[in-house]
Amino acid sequence: MKIVKLKKENLYPFLEIISKDADLWAPAKKHEDRHVFKQVEDFEQIDLDYTRTILPPRNFLLPPEIRMFQASKSEYEPDFSHVTKKILFGVHPCDIHGLLIMDKFYTHMFDDPYFLEARKNALILGHSCWPDENCLCKSTNTHIVEEGYDLFFTDLGGNYLVWIGSSRGDDLIRMQPDLFEEDIADQDIQSFIRWREDRDKAFSTEINFTAMPDLMELKYHDPLWEDLGRACLACGSCSNVCPTCNCYNVEDNPVLGKNCSNINRCWDSCTLEYYSGVAGGENFREKRSDRLKLWYTHKLQAYISKYGKPACVGCGRCVVTCPVDINVLTVAKALDGNGIDSFWKRLSIEVSQ
C-alpha cells in the first residue's frame, strides 16, 4: 500500500483529468439535509461534507431495473447497457465494505455478470467520514477499510492523504503525477494520528454484534417478532437503502406487436408480501413477522455464521429510513435484552385494536 499527499486545491484538477473518459459520480446535496450519489458535470455540485447518501453505491452498479435480455423466439440478446465506465468518488468505508460483501456474494458458486461487469468498470475513490449518532460501523468493524477501493482520500484539513489501493488507482495518479507529493511530513503523520483518535472517540452508538447469532437462535420464538410484525409496514424501504441487500425479481415483459420480450430484473425485498409465494397460491412467509425475521436472520445470524461477520456494515441507512423505527440498531438492542421499544409496543397495540 502506498500513500501520497494531495493539496486540496489540486483535487478538482485531478478529477478533471480522470473524468475525461468516464462518468464521475459523487455525493451531492438533495433538499436541505439529504445527500445522493449523482453523476456530476460541474464539480461545484460535489458535497463531501455528508454522512450518508439516501441510496447505497450498489444503486449505480445495479440500478432498480435493468434489462437482462431482449428476447425473441430464436435469440436471447444479453443487454449490458447499464454498464458504463464510472468513477465513484467520495465513497465512505462502510459502503466500500458493502461492495466487498456484494463481491463475495455475486461470485459465490456462480458469477453474476450483470453485477461483476458493472463493478469491473467502476473505479472506487473512497473518502474519509465523520460519524453521527446513527453510525454503527465501529460495532461492525467497517469504519476503516483496507481493500475494495482504487484510491482512498483522507481529509486532513488543507491536504488529503491518498491511499493507493490498486494498480488501477496507481494509473490514475500517474495521469498527472505532479499534482501529488510523495514526501509526507511528520506534521502530516501527526495530524493523521490525531484525526484517527478524534474520530474513534466520535462514535456514540455501539452494539454487540458477536452475540447476535446465538441471540437470534434463542429468541426465535420471542413475542418480540410478533410485535415488530404488527408495527412493520412491509414497505421494503429497509431493503432499498441497505448496501448489502441483493434480492431481485425477474419479469418477462412482452413488447406489444413485436413478438419479443424484455426480460427485466428489478430490486425486490424479502419484507414484501409475495416474496416467498409459489405457484398455486402457497406462501411460505405470509406473516410480516416471518418476513422481518428472515431479513434480520440473514443480516445478523446467517451471514455471521457463514463468514464470521454480519452482513450489516453499520451505515445507519435503515435507522434513518424506516418509518416505524424497525432497524438494525433497535432490533439488535431489543434482542440484547434492552426490552421492546415503547414506540413499537404502542404501535402494535394501536394496530391490533
Next chain:
Amino acid sequence: MNSKIETSIQDNAFLPEPARVISTRYLTKDVKFFQVRFTDMEKALSFKYEPGQFAMVSVLGAGEAPFCLSSSPSRPGLLEFCIQKKGRLTDAIFRLKENDLIGVRGPYGKGFPAKEMEGNDILIVMGGLGVAPLRSVLLYCLDNRDLFNRVILLHGAKTPTDMIFREEFLELKKREDLDCFLSVDKDESGIWEENIGVVTTLFPKIAAIDPSHTYGLVCGPPVMYKFVIDEFIKLKIPKDRILMTLERRMKCGVGKCGHCAIDYIYTCIDGPVFTYWDVIHMRELI
C-alpha cells in the same frame, strides 16, 4: 464524454439454451408430461445432471421458473418434466406443441447423493406430484440396478385417475427386482385392484429392512411429510439418511435472487434435496 462500453459476456449463467418440445401427453387432468431436447445436439448429449436436480424452464412472454428433472441421467438426450397447471407460466407450457421452442438452463442444485446411496436399500415414498423428482432417482436405481441393494417403492394418489404414470407403475409391479406398492385414498369407480388408503398404510407391507443400510426418500404434498417421516423414524432410519426435496420460489437458480433463502442456505444451491436433520435444525424448511 463517451463512457458507453461494448460488453460481451461469454459465460452468462442466466442465458437459457434453446430446446425443442419432442412430445407432450396428459398424465392426469391437470398434469402433463413433456419431453424436450436442446436444439444443439452436442449440448443435448453432454448435459450431465444428478437425480433430484432441477432446471429453469422459460417460455417467451410468460416467464421462467424452476422445474425438477423427471428424467434420469442414465438416459441421456431427452429431458423430461412433469408439470402441473398452476399459473401464467404453466398455462403457457400447457399450450406448447411438438417442435415448439422453449428455454432451459441448468442443471442446478444438489440432487440425491447417488454415490453414497450405492450398496444400500432404497425406500422411495411418493405422493401426488412428488413423483416428478422421485421418478428420476427411481429410474436411475433401476437403470443401475446392480449398484443398489433392495429398491422399494410406495406410491400414493388421491384416486386411480389422479395417479401419475399409473400404467407404468402397474407395469413395474411385475419386476422382481423392485418391491412396488401402490395405493389410492379412495376409488369410487371400483377399478382399483391395489391397496386403498393413504400412502402410509403401505408401510406394513415392507419386509423387514436393515435401517443402518437404508435411505428413505420422500416427496409429496406438504401434509404427507410428517406422517411418512414418522414411519421412517419408526423403521429407525437415521435422520441424515431421510432425504426429501423441497419447493421454493426462485428467480435465478444460482443463489443470487434471494427468493429461496431459508436461514443461511439457499434452496437452489444448497438444496433442493435436504435431509431430515437439515429440516430439524433449519426450522423454516417444512
